[in-house]
Amino acid sequence: MQILRYAIYRFGTMLLTLLVVSALIFAIINLPPGDYLSNQISELKSTGQSAGIAKAEFLRKEYALDRPLWQQYLIWVGFMPGPHGFSGLIQGNFGWSFEFDRPVSEIVGDSLWLTVLVNLAAVLFVYMVALPLGVLAAARSRTWVDYSSAFVGYLGLATPNFLLALILFYYGHRYMDLPIGGLMDPSFEGEPMSWAKVQSILWHLIVPTFVIGTSGAAAMMQRLRANMLDELGKPYVETAIAKGMSPRRMLTKYPLRVAFNPFVADIGNLLPSMVSGSVLVSVVLGLQTIGPTLLTALRAQDQFLAGFVLMFVALLTLLGTMISDVLLVLLDPRIRYEGRET
Amino acid sequence: APQLKETPYWTERVSKGELPPVAERVPAEPLVVDLEAKGRTFGTPGGTLTTLVSRDRDIRMMVVYGYARLMGYDEQYHLVPDLLASVDIEDDKVFTLHLRKGHKWSDGAPFTSADFAYFWEDVANNAELSPSGPPDFLRIEGKYPTVTTPDETTVVYAWEAPNPLFLQTLAQARPPFIYRPAHVLKKYHVKYADPAELAAEVAEARVKSWAALHNGVDNMYDFDNPELPTLQPWVNKSDGKKIRHKFERNPYYHRIDSHGVQLPYIDAVEMEIVSGGLIAAKANAGETDLQGRGLDFRDIPILRKGEADGKPYRTLLWANGVASQIAIYPNLNCADSVWRDVLRDVRVRRALSLGIDRVAINRALYFKMAKPGAMAVLPQSAFYDEENTKAWANFDAAQANLLLDEAGLDKRQGDGTRLLPDGRPMELIIETAGERQEVENALQIVTDTWRDIGVKLVMRPLDRDILRNRIYAGTTMASVWYGWDNGIPQSYTSPDFLAPRQQEFFAWPKWGQYYQTNGGSGEPPDMEAPKRLLELSHDWEKAGDDAARAEIWREMLKIHADNVFGIGILSEAPQPIVVSNNLKNVPLQAIWAWDPGAHFGVHRMDEFYFEGGRK
C-alpha cells in the first residue's frame, strides 16, 4: 500500500522534474548563437544557392522559429498552439529534423531500440562480469584472482575507449574474424528478425559491449569488492556460516545483498550514463545508436532532433532514478519513506 | 553507333517484359565512350562495388561519384556536354541546351525540356517552394534569364548580360539541378495534384504543408529518396537510415562504350556507413573495393601492410587537388585592432611565411612526398608559375627577422618573443579544426621555427563549426585550413575565391560577407591589393575571351603570391586510394579533388569494372 503510494508519488515528482529538465534542455540547445536554419541560410547565401535559402526560410515559419524563445518552448512541448495548432511533444509530435529533412520520429526510430539494445547488452555484460568477479575478488581478497581481476579491470579503464575498440576490432578481425564496426551485417538490415540476424547482431555486439562495458564493469567490480569486504566481517555472516551454507550461497544471499545497496542506487545512473557514455563510443565505433545522431544534431544545431534525443536520455535517467528509488525502498526495509523524524 | 548489347543484369527482366530492351532504353544518340582512346580497357558488366562513407548524408556521394551532369569536366578538365547532346552559346548570354532524344529518367519516363520548364516555372519561380526566388547563379546583374523550351529537346536560357559561369556551375561536384522529374513531382505540387490526395499525402508524411512535402521529396542532390528518378549511373534503392545503402545500375543510363555495352559496368554499388576512424581498419581488412574518402596520408603504412599481408587490394597514391594541404590564414579582419594592423603589414606575413621550415614538415608528415611551397596553383594548371610557388616560401629566419624588425616589431621580451606596438608579446593564436592531426603536428614544427623569429605560436583546436563561426565573427587572429579547394583552375574557372568575395577564405571573412550579403554585413575591403583583386574578378566576369581571363587569373595569382594572404605550407600530398585488385580502369595517377573533380567523378567511375564482371 505504502509502497504503491510511494511509487505514485515518485512518478509525480518525475513528471515535474521532467518538465524542468525539458525547459533546461531547450535553453541549452538554444544557448549557442544562431540556429540550424540561420546557419544554413548564411552558408547557402555564401555559396549562392538561393533555392536552399527559400526552403530554409519556409521552414522557419513552419516551425515557429521566428517567434520568441519562450513561445518556441511552449510550442515544442505542446502547451501552446504552433502555426498548425497544438502539436508538441506531449501530443506525440517529436518535431522535424532539418539536418535529415525528415520527421524526428523517423530518424530516431531505429536507433532508439538499437541504443537500448547496445546498452542493455553492456549492462548485462557489466552485471555478468562484475557481480561474480567482484564477489570472488572479495572472497579471495589478496590472491591472484583478486589481483588479476583488478588488473584486467583497470586495463579496460585506463585504455581510451576508441583505442580499445580499434585494437579489439583490428586483432579481433585478424584472429577471430570479428566484424569491424556496425551492429549487424548490412545484408540483414531491414530484414525481419531471424536466427541468422540475431546471430549477426550478437556477433557484432561483442566489441562494442566490451568497450562500453569494461569501464562500467571494472568500476562496479572494485566497488563491490570493497563493500563486500566490509560486510564479510559482520556477525550475521558468521551466523550464516554457522548454518552450514556453502560459501557461494552465503556470499550472494547475505553480504552481497547488503553490499549491493549503493549499486541499486546507481541503477538509475547505469542506463543513462551508458547512453551518454556510449554517445562518444558510438560516434567513434560508428554504431547506429542515438549517440552519433545526437552529436550531429548538436553540432548542426538541429534543435528538434537534439531536443528530442536529449529528452529521451533525460527520460531514461529519470525513469532509472525512479526505479532505483523504489527498488531501494523495496530492498532495504530499514529505509523509511518519510524523512528523518527528529 | 555501335551495335547495342543487352546488359546481363537486365536480361531476365527484359525477357519477362518488365523492362524494355536496351535499344529502347538508351537515348537515340547515346554518349559513346571511346575507352581505347582514353587508354582504358573494355570491361565486362557485373559485380557489386563496396565503398565506405562515414556519415549518413554521405550517400549523396553517389551523385558526386556518378558525375552525370548536363555539362561535365573530362579528365583534362575540359568542359564537355554530358547529359546534354550539345550546347550552343551566344556571347555567354544565350545558352541553347540540346537534350538527347529518347533520353529517359531511371524510371523510364522521358527526360525532356518539360522537366526544365517544371523547374523554372513551378519550382524556382513558385513563391511557396522558393520564397526568395530562383537560385543566385541564375541572376546576373539582378536579372533572371528568360527560359524557353521551344521543343522537347531544346531549352534556352537567355540573359541580357553575359553569364560566363553558367556551364561551369552546372558541372560542379554539387550541381544546381535546373531540371526536375516533373512527372513525379507534379503529384506533390498544388498546381497539378488532386487537392484531396495531396492533403492525404501531406498528412501521412507528417509535414505541415504541400510545399514541405514537395521539398521533402525533391532532393536530387541528397539522393536519399529512392522514388525520385535520377539520371546518374546508379540509382538509390534504399530508403531511410541504414548501415548499408544499395545503388543499382540505371537501366536508362545515357552512356555506352564503343562496343555497345551500356555503362556503368558495375551493376551495383553498396555504400556502407562506418565510423570515420574505422575506415582505415576496414580498408586494411579488404572490406572496401574503392576508397578515397576517409583515408589519410598517415594511413598509408597500414594500407600497405594490408597489401603485404595478402589482402586483395592495392593502394594508389593520387595527388591532392587542393592548392595547399595546410595553409595558415592571418585574419586581416581580426577584431583586435593591434593585431589587425600587424597582420595587414605584408612584411609580417612574408616573414611568417619565411619562418616556416617546409622541408622539415614535408619530411615529418608526408614522407617527403608532398611539395613544399606557398599557396599557388598546382603544376597541372595552365597558370602554374614556379615563381609563385616559391615566393617567400624558403626557410630563411634571418630574412624573416629582418622583415619583422622593419615592420616595427623590433622590441623583444626576455624569452625573445617580439612585442606588439602596444607592448603585448607577439603571441599569435592559431585556431584549427581539431580533426586533422597533421595540422597539429605541422604547427608544432612551425612553433619551433617561429620561435627563432620571435613569434610565439599558440595553437587552439576547436570544433569545425565553432571555428567557422569564430572566424566569421572576426574573433580569431589566424586559422588553419586547406588552401584553395581548386588547385587547378582553368581560365573559365571563376576566380571568386581569390578575390575578397567569399567569407570562406579565412583571411578576409568580413570582406567576403560584405560582398556575399551585398553590403548587408561585414565591411568593404580597405586595402589596396584586395581591392585590386575585387576589381580583377569583376573584370573576369566581363572578359570576353579566355585569353583575357587567363591574364586576369595570372595577375590575381601574382598578387596572392606577393601578398601572402594565405601562408601555404605544402601541396600535392599523396592521397591514398584503395582499389580492389580486380577493379580495372582506375587510373594509377590522378588528382583527388572536389571541385572540379568530384573525387572519382571526373575519372568516370561508370567505366570502372571488375575483371570478369565479378568481384
Add this chain to the structure above:
Amino acid sequence: MSVLPDGRYVDDAPFDPQQSIQTIERRDLDAPARVLIWRKFKTHRLGLISGIFLLLCYVMLPFAGFIAPYTPNERFSENLYSPPQGIHLWHEGEFIGPFVYPMTSEPNMETFKWEFKPDTSAPQKLRFFCKGASYPLAGMIETDRHLFCAPDGVTVFLWGSDRLGRDMFSRILYGAQLSLTVGLIGITVSFVLGIFFGSVAGYFGGGIDWVINRVIEILRSLPELPLWLALSAAVPSNWGPVAVFFIISVILGILDWPGLARSVRSKFLSLREEEYVRAAEMMGASSGRVIRKHLLPNFMSHLIASATLSIPAMILGETALSFLGLGLRAPAVSWGVMLNDAQNLVNVEIYWWTALPMLPIIIVVLAFNFLGDGLRDSLDPYEQ
C-alpha cells in the same frame, strides 16, 4: 589439574581472586591509532610498495626535467618514429658501461615506414649529469643539466620517438606532471560535493533530501555533450592549456558528483537507522559529527574504491573531449594528449611504442588501487 573423588576436575594452579579482574595482556594493542594503522598497513605488502612507488612518482615530478634526457617538445627530424633503443652494457663481450648504438633511419617507399638500423660497430657511451636543453627545475630554476643524455649526434630514445621525433620517455615524464596533479583536482571536487550533498540528503532526509535528489536528477539528466560543445566555444583563446585543463577537470568533477552523492545517500539512508548512530545522536552529537565520525567511516571502503576508479577517468577525460576541441593541447604534454595521438591503427599496429603512455596510466591506477586497498584493510576493524 586434579580429579576429585566425585569425578570432577579442579584446576590446581594458584588462584588469586584479586587478580581476577585483569584481562590478558595485549601488548600490540596498546599503541596510538596512527601507529596501529601504519603497522597494519605495513603488512599489506602490495599496498606498501604501491604507496612508496606513488610517493616516488610525486617526489619525482618537479625533477622530471632532470631525469628526462630531452625536453618534451625537442624534435629530432632525423629520427621520426624511432623504435625504443636499448641501453647496452657489453659490446662484443666487453664491458664498456651504459651505451647505445647510433641509429640511422631511412624511409621505405614501399611500406611507407621509417626503417631504423642500429650501427652495432660504434657503441656510443651515455653521458651522465650532462648538459642538454634547458628546462625549469621544480618549475623555477632554469637549468640544463640532465641525468643522462646521448653523446652528440646520437639519440637515446628509451621508449622510442613519435611522429615528430620527440622522445616518448621524456614526454611521459613531463606528462606525469600534469596527469598526476591537475587531473586529480576533478576527483577532489567531485568527492567534496558528492559526499557533502549525498550525506546531507541521506542523513537528514525529508525536504533537503527531496531538493538534493531533484537537483541530482536534473543534473544527471542534463546532457554533457552540448555543455562541452558550448564550453569549447566559450573558453577564451588566450588561456594557457593548463588553465583550460584545470577548468575542464574542475567541470568534470562538478559533473561527476551526482553519482557519488546518490550512493552515499542510499547507504546513509540505512546506516542512519543503526543503533550506534542513534546512540551518538542521543549523546547530543551534531549532525556533522555523526556524519563525519559514524557514517562516513562505515562507507570508507566504497569511497576509496570510487576514488581510485575515478583516476583513470580523470586522466583520460581529456582524450574523450579532445575531438571536441577541449582538453589539453600542444605544447602541453599529458598522458591523455599522448594517447590521443596514438589513437590510430598505424600507431597500434606499426608504431606500437607510441601507445606506451597507457602503461604509466595503468601502473599508476593500479598503484592507487593497491594503496587504497591497503588503506582499506588497515582501517578495517575486523582485520585488526
Add this chain to the structure above:
Amino acid sequence: MAPLLTVENLSVGFGRAEPVVRDVSFQVAAGETLALVGESGSGKTVTCRAILRILPRAARLYGGRILLNGRDGLQDLSAMSRRELRRVRGNTVAMVFQEPMRSLSPLHTLGNQVAEVLWLHRGCSEKEARRQVLDTFARVGFPDPERAYGSYPFEMSGGMRQRAMIAMAMVGKPDLLIADEPTTALDVTTQAQVLGLMKELQQETGMAMILVTHDLGVVANMAEQVVVMHKGRVMESGAARAVLGDPAHPYTRQLFDAALAIPAQAAPCDTARREDMILELKGVSKTYTMRSKSAWKPEVLIRACRGVDLALPRGRTLAIVGESGSGKTTAARIALGAEKPDPGGEVLFRQAPGGAPIAVHDLNRAARTAFQKQAQMVFQDPYSSLSPRMRILDALCEPLEIHNIGNRSERRDRAAAMLAQVGLTSDMLMRYPHAFSGGQRQRLSIARALMLAPSLLVCDEPTSALDVSVQEQILTLLEDIRDRLGLSYLFISHDLAVVARIADEVAVMRQGLVVEQAPPEVLFHCPRHPYTKALIAAQPTPDISCPINLKLVALGAGSPESWPEAFRFSDSVVPSLTQVNPGHKVRCHV
C-alpha cells in the same frame, strides 16, 4: 559409547598474544546439558565458537582436538575441511550466538533466515519449512508467529530476536546445540518457556546441549554438567549437583557467593517523597507501522506502548520489568527523546529540583543539547550501539568531545579511569568493539553512559551479559554513583533479583501496558497481578533442589484471557491502573 562431543586441550589465541583459551577439555554426552559458566571475558564464547570453527579472522587455533560422535559417526571437527564442516554446521551442531541483535541479517526477514536451515539441511519445501518454523516460533514464545515470520530484525524487540536465534538453532533438531547466553534478553517467564522447550527437545531427540550462561539459577535448572572457566582456563568441572552443591575451587566458590536472589524478607516499606520528579512519562503511547510485504495489503499497526504513566523521583531507581516485547525499550527510548511518542503523550524532565519541567520532545537545539548532557542511555544491545569503526577510546571520549569537556589527555585519563571502574583495563582502549566479549561490551556501554556524569541514566538491561561477580561490581558502582551524585535510574531488567536489589520502585509491563507498580518489597512479596506472580515464580534460583514451577508460570504468562476476570484486558478494553495500597498500583477492574 563415546560421548557426543569431546573437547581436548583446546587452545585459542588472537594474533601473537597469549591464548585466551588454554587447555580446555570437557565432554558432552547425548541428551545431556553442559553449562559453561565463568567470568565475563573468560573465553566461553571463544570456546564455543572454536567447536564449529567460527572464529574471527584474527583468531588462531593453537592446539587441541574436537571430536564429534554424532549421526555421521566419529568426526574430528578440528581437522575437517571446510566443505565437510559445512555438513556439520547447522545440521548436527547448531549454535545460538551471544548477540542476537547483530547476528541476524538486517535485510532478510526472520522467517527467511530461520527457514533457511531447513532448506539447507533437510531439503524441506518452502511450505513445509514455513510450517515448521511457525511451529517453532510459537514454541519459543512468539505471541504472533506469523508476524515474526515476516518481520525484519530491527522491527523486533531484543528478546524477540534472541528467540528467533534460538528457533534458528533448534528448528533443524541438531545433535548438539551450543547456546551462548541464549536467554539474556528474555524475561523470566519467556526464559522459563524457552528453557522448558529445550528440555523437551532434549527428551524428544536426545539432543545434547552446551549452555553458556551467567545465571546460576538457569544452571541449576538445566545442567547435568558444569564447567567453570576463568581467564581462559577451566577452573572446575563436573556434575552440576556436585559443583553447585559444594564448589571445590576458590573461584567457583567466589562466583557462587556473589549470586543474587530476591531477598526472602520484606524490608520496611519506604514511601518516598513523591514531589521531586526528575522524569515523568504521561500517557505515552507508541504505535509502529510495519511495512506490509505486498503492495496491496495495508500495513500492520503495532502498539508497543499504551498509555504508559511513569514518574521517576530524583536520586531514585525506577525499574521496569516485564515480558519481552512488552514495550520497555520503547518506553525508555521515548523517555530520552530517541523516539517520538504518539500524539497526546508527553515526557517531562526537570533539570534541577523544583525546576520548571521541560518537555523532552519539544526542545530547541540548545535545550536539547543540555538535556542530552544530563540524560544518558545504556542500550540493550551494546554491540550495535558502538560504532564498529571506532576504537573504544574514541567511543568513550565521544560524549566529552561533543559537549566540549576537557582536553585530549584529560578525556583519555577519564576514559581509562572509567574503564577501570567497570572492571576493564586501560590497555583495551585501542581495541575495536568487536574484539570484546559480550559482557565486556556491556560494561563499555555503561562506562560510556557514565562518562558525562549525567543526572539521569536509562539502563536497558545493563547487566544481562555479566557473570554474577562482575554484575555485583557493576551494581555496586551504580549504587555508589547514585548515592554520591544523586543519579536517577530508569532501570530495565529481566533479572528480578537485580531489580529487587537496586530498585526503589518497580513497574511491571505486559503488552505495552503497565500492569502493576509498587516498591520491590511490596511487589515481590504480595504481588497482585497474575502476570507479576508468574514472573516471580519463573525466577530461577541457583539451587538445584527447587526447580521452576512451570505451571504457575504458564498460567500468569499465558494470554490475558486465561486470567481471572478482574485482570483481563484486550485490545480495546483495558482496565485502569488502580491503587490498591499506598504505593501499590495494579491494573484491574475494581
